[in-house]
Amino acid sequence: MVKKILGYVLAIIxxxxxxxxxxxxxxxxxAPYIPLEIxxxxxxxxxxxxxxxxxxLVLKSPRSRKQKSVExxxxxxxxxxxxxxx
Numbered sequence: 154m155v156k157k158i159l160g161y162v163l164a165i166i167x168x169x170x171x172x173x174x175x176x177x178x179x180x181x182x183x184a185p186y187i188p189l190e191i192x193x194x195x196x197x198x199x200x201x202x203x204x205x206x207x208x209x210l211v212l213k214s215p216r217s218r219k220q221k222s223v224e225x226x227x228x229x230x231x232x233x234x235x236x237x238x239x
């Protein structure tokens with residue numbers, strides 16, 4: 154669960170960095186958080202990297218849904234003698 158949340162946060166930060174590198178209206182409110190020495194190319198590359206890492210973490214995190222147990226019959230010859238959960 155923590156990996157999935159971290160993945161979403163990284164993906165959002167990456168998307169913000171990508172948009173801040175190309176759109177000046179988005180870069181202006183984020184200017185206090187972005188050092189002035191960083192060029193648009195470095196910001197774009199870093200944003201893409203963060204977004205890819207975030208998406209990878211979201212997709213590779215385990216699912217939180219539990220699979221229902223299925224009852225399988227236990228045969229003794231042709232007769233069903235019980236059920237087993239899998």
